[in-house]
Amino acid sequence: MIFIVSFLVVLMLVGAVAASIFRDLISAVISATLVSLVAAILFYLLAAPDVAMAEAAIGAALTAAIFIIAIRRTKRYEE
Amino acid sequence: MRRTVAILLLIIAGLGISLSLTSIPFGVPKTKVGRHYINEGVKETGATNIVTSVVVNYRGFDTLGEVTVLFIAAIGLGAVLTASGKEKERKIEPASLILGTGCRFLFPLILVFGTYVFIHGHLTPGGGFQGGAIIASGFLLIYLGCRERRISRVASNLAESLGGLTFVVIGLLGLVFGGHFLSNFLPRGTANALFSAGIIPIIYIAVGFKVGSELAGIIDNLIEES
Numbered sequence: 001m002i003f004i005v006s007f008l009v010v011l012m013l014v015g016a017v018a019a020s021i022f023r024d025l026i027s028a029v030i031s032a033t034l035v036s037l038v039a040a041i042l043f044y045l046l047a048a049p050d051v052a053m054a055e056a057a058i059g060a061a062l063t064a065a066i067f068i069i070a071i072r073r074t075k076r077y078e079e
Numbered sequence: 080m081r082r083t084v085a086i087l088l089l090i091i092a093g094l095g096i097s098l099s100l101t102s103i104p105f106g107v108p109k110t111k112v113g114r115h116y117i118n119e120g121v122k123e124t125g126a127t128n129i130v131t132s133v134v135v136n137y138r139g140f141d142t143l144g145e146v147t148v149l150f151i152a153a154i155g156l157g158a159v160l161t162a163s164g165k166e167k168e169r170k171i172e173p174a175s176l177i178l179g180t181g182c183r184f185l186f187p188l189i190l191v192f193g194t195y196v197f198i199h200g201h202l203t204p205g206g207g208f209q210g211g212a213i214i215a216s217g218f219l220l221i222y223l224g225c226r227e228r229r230i231s232r233v234a235s236n237l238a239e240s241l242g243g244l245t246f247v248v249i250g251l252l253g254l255v256f257g258g259h260f261l262s263n264f265l266p267r268g269t270a271n272a273l274f275s276a277g278i279i280p281i282i283y284i285a286v287g288f289k290v291g292s293e294l295a296g297i298i299d300n301l302i303e304e305s
Contacts, residue, residue: 049204050130053196057212062294065219069301 005045012038023078025071033064125267125276126201134206135279139261142282143246146289150243153293160300174224182224189217197287201276207283211290218295222302230299235292242289249278249285 015034022028036059043052108114116133124132134142173179196203197210221228253262261278268275 050128050206050209053205053209054212057209057216058294061216061219062212062298065298066301069298 005042008038008042008045012042025076025078026068029064029067029071032067033060036060036063121270124263124279125270126279127270128201128203128206130204131201131206131279131283132276135201135282136261136263139250139282142286143250143261146243146246146286149290149293150239153239153297156297157300160303172226174226178224182220186217186221186224189220190214193217193287193291197283198280199273200283200287201279202271202273207286208290210283210287211292212294214287214291215294215298218291219298222298230295232296232299235296235299238288238292239296242285242287242292245285246282246289249282253278 012035015031015038019028019031019035022031036055040052040056040060043049043055116129116137120129120132121127124136126132126136174182193210193213195210196205196213197207200206200210218230221230250261253264254260256262256264261282263277263279265277265281267277270276274280
């Protein structure tokens with residue numbers, strides 16, 4: 001159990017750092033989505049399924065979609 | 080120079096936060112009110128999901144504020160995006176066969192699951208916000224997979240307004256029959272039954288409709304503009 005949780009936390013940290021490093025904004029959005037998804041799994045493991053559902057639906061699906069639509073209107077690569 | 084100062088400030092802030100947090104015991108029940116919700120919540124509200132009993136019953140007024148914030152955000156987005164927008168005919172690129180078929184197959188299932196989540200909000204994990212968000216992600220799938228389909232703006236606005244109106248009217252009825260705003264004036268019934276917990280399922284169905292149509296409307300506005 002502790003190994004699974006540590007792996008998930010490390011995955012989340014990697015996703016967060018990658019989101020701030022990537023120059024390609026679509027990749028950055030996908031890394032940020034990974035953070036949300038792992039956060040949802042962690043919420044579930046911490047016995048908070050209500051929050052996990054909200055995080056998975058809003059954080060992982062809708063936020064990513066809104067960001068990607070916004071990026072499509074602007075520029076894909078950061079200078 | 081500025082970078083070292085920023086890193087130093089960050090380290091100091093992190094030290095301060097960690098020092099002040101280590102003295103607080105983690106996972107130990109501290110508040111009496113939390114204990115009361117866990118012990119008496121099912122008896123007082125009839126909802127077996129304690130989170131729901133707190134969100135809709137004990138802190139129902141805060142939920143009304145939360146719904147209002149989402150409503151204002153959706154209105155603001157719609158106003159900003161449609162103020163500059165002019166009706167333009169754009170070429171719709173059809174989605175691939177796999178995406179289109181998958182979307183036609185999955186959309187009804189997602190819709191049913193979202194509805195299940197908000198109707199059973201007082202019994203199982205989930206509720207109006209979660210169910211609404213799941214339904215909105217189903218509509219997102221429709222926008223990606225079946226490009227030629229659109230939800231009717233009138234129906235979505237109607238669902239949104241009716242949801243908000245139901246919430247406020249139920250609250251006012253509670254004021255009339257129960258003595259205070261959003262008081263649980265309907266019979267609580269037996270716990271664990273679908274028709275139980277008084278006004279909680281009604282409010283959560285209203286919130287589910289409202290959140291679902293609002294989030295779907297936000298996506299619709301954004302996609303229409305792009």
